Amino acid sequence: MIVGSSGAGKSVFSRNLHQITNIPLYPLDKIFWKPGWEESDKADFREKVLEIAKKDTWIIDGNYGDTIEIRAAEADTIIFFDYPRSLCIWRAMKRFLKGRLFQVKRKDISEDCEERMNWPFFMWIWTYPHKGRKKALAQIEAAGFSFEKIIFIKRERDKNRFLKNKLTT
Numbered sequence: 001m002i003v004g005s006s007g008a009g010k011s012v013f014s015r016n017l018h019q020i021t022n023i024p025l026y027p028l029d030k031i032f033w034k035p036g037w038e039e040s041d042k043a044d045f046r047e048k049v050l051e052i053a054k055k056d057t058w059i060i061d062g063n064y065g066d067t068i069e070i071r072a073a074e075a076d077t078i079i080f081f082d083y084p085r086s087l088c089i090w091r092a093m094k095r096f097l098k099g100r101l102f103q104v105k106r107k108d109i110s111e112d113c114e115e116r117m118n119w120p121f122f123m124w125i126w127t128y129p130h131k132g133r134k135k136a137l138a139q140i141e142a143a144g145f146s147f148e149k150i151i152f153i154k155r156e157r158d159k160n161r162f163l164k165n166k167l168t169t
Contacts, residue, residue: 001071002061003136004081005128007092011108013159014061020166026052027108028062035112068136072143078150088125093117
């Protein structure tokens, strides 16, 4: 289970981990968002996530607080991207500009969802270290997942070391 702030690099990391391990990858942005940024029905979305989480192996990339407890209850590993908000905002802005200026399409989101950056999204990233992070960790704890088993990725070298270890195992 991969969680953390938007712009932290969860999706790229998840794709790399999928390529190394061949474990099926399920990006929640692609499951939740319909074309044109139309939201899925929340009950249907939860049901889809539960169905995926019950599988033997998976990599699920994304936050979606309403499903964190479902995933944490079934996860054997949680990788928590815990990067500074300034880096996350920079990366989200860079992704937005690449999408708009160079028409770079994200692989982890539905068709016809143009990259966006608006004030609520900016504020979600900005407040994540104090609000979103705290809430996600409480939900993980409520699901009975041991904090000692969470892998916190705080720097690029943590991420690179983790992936390198997966390459050799």
